Amino acid sequence: TMLVITFFLFFSFSITAQFSEQFKISIQERVDLEYTPSIAVGVIDSNGMHFYNYGKTKNENGKSVDEQTIYEIGSISKVFTSFLLAKMVEEGKMSLDDPIDKYLPDLEIPNYEGTKITLKHLATHNSGLPRLPKNLNIGENPEDPYAKYDDNMLVDFLESYKLPFGPGTKYQYSNLGAGLLGYILAKENKMTLEDLFYEKIGKKIKAENTKINLTKEQKEQLGFGHAGGDIVPNWNFRDALEGGGAFKSNIVEMLSFMKTQLYLEGNKPSYSVKLTHKLQAEIGTKIGLGWHFYKKNIRWHNGGTGGYRSFCGIDLEKNRGVVILANSTYSVDDLGLHLLDDSKEILKPKAIAKVNSKIYKDYVGKYIVGGIMAMNVTTKNGKLYFQLFGQPAYRIYPESKTLYFMLGLDVEFEFVRDENGEVNSIIFEQNSYKQMAKRVKE
Numbered sequence: 276t277m278l279v280i281t282f283f284l285f286f287s288f289s290i291t292a293q294f295s296e297q298f299k300i301s302i303q304e305r306v307d308l309e310y311t312p313s314i315a316v317g318v319i320d321s322n323g324m325h326f327y328n329y330g331k332t333k334n335e336n337g338k339s340v341d342e343q344t345i346y347e348i349g350s351i352s353k354v355f356t357s358f359l360l361a362k363m364v365e366e367g368k369m370s371l372d373d374p375i376d377k378y379l380p381d382l383e384i385p386n387y388e389g390t391k392i393t394l395k396h397l398a399t400h401n402s403g404l405p406r407l408p409k410n411l412n413i414g415e416n417p418e419d420p421y422a423k424y425d426d427n428m429l430v431d432f433l434e435s436y437k438l439p440f441g442p443g444t445k446y447q448y449s450n451l452g453a454g455l456l457g458y459i460l461a462k463e464n465k466m467t468l469e470d471l472f473y474e475k476i477g478k479k480i481k482a483e484n485t486k487i488n489l490t491k492e493q494k495e496q497l498g499f500g501h502a503g504g505d506i507v508p509n510w511n512f513r514d515a516l517e518g519g520g521a522f523k524s525n526i527v528e529m530l531s532f533m534k535t536q537l538y539l540e541g542n543k544p545s546y547s548v549k550l551t552h553k554l555q556a557e558i559g560t561k562i563g564l565g566w567h568f569y570k571k572n573i574r575w576h577n578g579g580t581g582g583y584r585s586f587c588g589i590d591l592e593k594n595r596g597v598v599i600l601a602n603s604t605y606s607v608d609d610l611g612l613h614l615l616d617d618s619k620e621i622l623k624p625k626a627i628a629k630v631n632s633k634i635y636k637d638y639v640g641k642y643i644v645g646g647i648m649a650m651n652v653t654t655k656n657g658k659l660y661f662q663l664f665g666q667p668a669y670r671i672y673p674e675s676k677t678l679y680f681m682l683g684l685d686v687e688f689e690f691v692r693d694e695n696g697e698v699n700s701i702i703f704e705q706n707s708y709k710q711m712a713k714r715v716k717e
């Protein structure tokens with residue numbers, strides 16, 4: 276097996292009420308260790324909104340973040356998209372069991388032995404469509420993978436794809452499925468997904484910064500996305516896949532959205548909101564519309580793009596909503612789940628050793644795995660990077676002079692020297708599986 280890395284209103288401004296010292300320390304530790312430039316946390320409950328923000332918009336000369344700082348929310352966009360579907364159902368304009376070919380009458384939509392894909396299948400990851408369309412060439416622009424994927428490519432894919440199993444028989448998380456749902460909703464309402472969101476919910480909750488396309492002023496509020504300590508480009512989506520991950524938002528507006536999900540300050544969740552919370556499919560994974568089930572009373576979703584991680588969740592019994600946004604690729608799921616369920620442990624980040632970066636030049640070069648797959652080790656500005664063929668370069672961090680690891684992934688690299696002291700191989704370990712890569716002599 277070769278190494279595979281898959282990546283994917285009333286305000287109470289209380290900062291202390293909701294967050295233990297230990298929780299705050301764990302956030303400070305992640306930022307101070309440079310795992311992420313910042314983490315923004317928000318909780319909404321019967322006492323109002325509570326915030327804890329720590330860090331900067333970027334590592335070098337960044338501004339301090341606050342509850343107005345905008346982040347990419349990635350796959351939390353799927354919660355918005357599914358909510359818009361429920362809104363259409365509430366308005367009597369759509370039914371969950373409508374086959375999608377009803378809304379795309381000119382297309383040859385794949386079915387499985389006559390079983391058709393429905394709107395509900397798209398919202399519950401049970402459609403049989405893959406995670407990503409095969410004609411999305413990530414290698415072409417790995418730092419902004421969705422930028423060129425338009426509705427023509429989506430149509431081409433749908434008309435040529437054969438479903439491997441029947442819709443409604445297997446859970447398979449699909450960015451494509453959620454993107455297609457957003458595409459159908461926008462088309463049916465004759466407006467962009469961004470405008471549809473604003474029309475149906477954004478206007479009501481004053482969410483002026485929850486957008487797909489930011490204005491110049493909003494870009495100045497943006498926390499820069501980071502991977503391995505370096506700034507990376509923001510992700511751009513065409514209309515074809517926006518529903519799967521295109522939205523950006525800030526903590527205040529995300530908490531305003533959470534408020535619509537709960538019985539808070541006189542808010543009574545609407546029929547459409549309750550429809551998203553309700554169990555809609557249980558094929559290995561319990562899921563509502565967009566929302567995943569954590570425990571009977573808790574719904575959640577996370578998100579990740581090239582330089583951001585996000586988490587949101589609601590406790591329907593305690594009437595509590597939680598949102599965490601960060602501008603790096605280091606997961607915040609453990610922090611979010613801990614705020615919803617204090618028995619859930621907060622992970623301790625691995626310490627990064629202080630190593631003289633001059634040693635990195637010994638490691639630079641090309642390495643071959645199993646005679647076929649190339650990996651490059653490079654250095655830049657005193658940092659060490661690892662790159663698999665056709666993927667972006669990822670920074671690796673020192674645990675010691677010879678042992679290195681990747682942030683947020685269970686991947687370790689050990690550089691091995693021969694009897695002459697020359698580095699001749701890397702032993703890498705992923706999820707407890709070890710393999711050797713031999714250095715190629717230039």
